[in-house]
Amino acid sequence: MKPWLLALVLVLATATAWCQTSDPTPLRFHDAAEETRFRGLVTELRCVMCQNQSLADSNAQIAHDLRREVLTLMRQGNSDAQIRDYLVARYGEFVLYKPRVEGKTWLLWFGPALLLLAGGFVVARVVRRHAGNDVSATDDAQEW
Amino acid sequence: MRWLPLAIFAGLAVLLAAGVLLSRRPDRDALPSPLIGKPAPAFSLPVLHEPGRLVSLADLKGAAFVLNVWGSWCPSCRDEHAVITHFAESKRVRVVGYNWKDDRADALRWLEQFGNPYWVVVADQDSRYALDWGIYGAPETFLVDANGVIRWKHVGALTDDIIHDQLLPALAQSEQAR
Numbered sequence: 163m164k165p166w167l168l169a170l171v172l173v174l175a176t177a178t179a180w181c182q183t184s185d186p187t188p189l190r191f192h193d194a195a196e197e198t199r200f201r202g203l204v205t206e207l208r209c210v211m212c213q214n215q216s217l218a219d220s221n222a223q224i225a226h227d228l229r230r231e232v233l234t235l236m237r238q239g240n241s242d243a244q245i246r247d248y249l250v251a252r253y254g255e256f257v258l259y260k261p262r263v264e265g266k267t268w269l270l271w272f273g274p275a276l277l278l279l280a281g282g283f284v285v286a287r288v289v290r291r292h293a294g295n296d297v298s299a300t301d302d303a304q305e306w
Numbered sequence: 307m308r309w310l311p312l313a314i315f316a317g318l319a320v321l322l323a324a325g326v327l328l329s330r331r332p333d334r335d336a337l338p339s340p341l342i343g344k345p346a347p348a349f350s351l352p353v354l355h356e357p358g359r360l361v362s363l364a365d366l367k368g369a370a371f372v373l374n375v376w377g378s379w380c381p382s383c384r385d386e387h388a389v390i391t392h393f394a395e396s397k398r399v400r401v402v403g404y405n406w407k408d409d410r411a412d413a414l415r416w417l418e419q420f421g422n423p424y425w426v427v428v429a430d431q432d433s434r435y436a437l438d439w440g441i442y443g444a445p446e447t448f449l450v451d452a453n454g455v456i457r458w459k460h461v462g463a464l465t466d467d468i469i470h471d472q473l474l475p476a477l478a479q480s481e482q483a484r
Binding site: 210211213223224227228231250251252253254255256284 | 310335337338339340341407433436437438439440442443
């Protein structure tokens with residue numbers, strides 16, 4: 163194996179090892195409805211340690227703690243929105259995979275649509291300009 | 307119109323360069339704490355060396371203090387230990403240890419081996435208050451002012467530069483504001 167490839171493999175291996183710790187006691191659910199609600203909630207929350215994993219996927223210790231906390235909060239009768247607010251108050255907006263629409267996130271939500279509009283505008287202009295020209299005449303002049 | 311593709315390319319190049327430059331910060335993965343400027347979450351925890359005695363946030367108020375989250379299981383805490391020791395010995399501010407998710411015997415042995423720079427160490431073995439503080443990985447360090455407001459936070463090992471460039475100015479500012 164090439165040394166740089168080996169180094170890469172080792173780096174990636176330690177990166178995953180960092181996020182892997184075993185959970186001593188798995189969560190138990192009262193019924194299927196509770197489990198469905200729990201799964202829905204934790205897949206849209208981000209793990210704060212392994213930041214490219216959701217709370218549902220991550221095996222980091224803090225993700226175990228947070229999953230446990232989410233279940234506890236659910237059982238205390240909190241709504242999904244209240245649980246999200248609880249985590250945002252402690253770990254910031256970052257824990258939400260789907261950030262809320264507000265002043266700070268306006269560009270994030272509507273930026274792509276603006277880019278699409280701008281692109282459409284450019285395409286429309288190009289098409290309109292070419293529509294008036296004799297297309298075959300320009301083709302002959304091209305060197306392929 | 308002729309220069310439009312070039313302008314778009316230049317725009318993209320600037321965007322990508324900004325992305326590369328921003329991602330070069332070593333602490334780019336650290337989350338900005340939403341707790342900064344807010345009152346520190348209340349806690350009441352046993353002292354590591356004296357489990358019968360409880361220390362609460364109210365006991366620490368009146369002067370600023372630094373809360374350093376550590377555990378004997380945490381390799382970066384060992385790297386940080388010399389820096390924290392040096393800083394604590396300057397006696398500029400009280401440095402409180404927050405022993406997190408640790409075994410008491412392991413924690414005591416760790417302090418015996420590497421030295422105990424802390425003014426007091428509180429033990430949160432079951433992570434009862436860590437979520438309230440937004441702690442997600444040791445080491446983490448908070449600056450709490452005399453009124454019990456969190457002024458600054460750092461995720462990851464402290465260095466002399468971070469203390470000098472960030473912690474000390476934040477401390478001076480919090481003392482001026484009083």
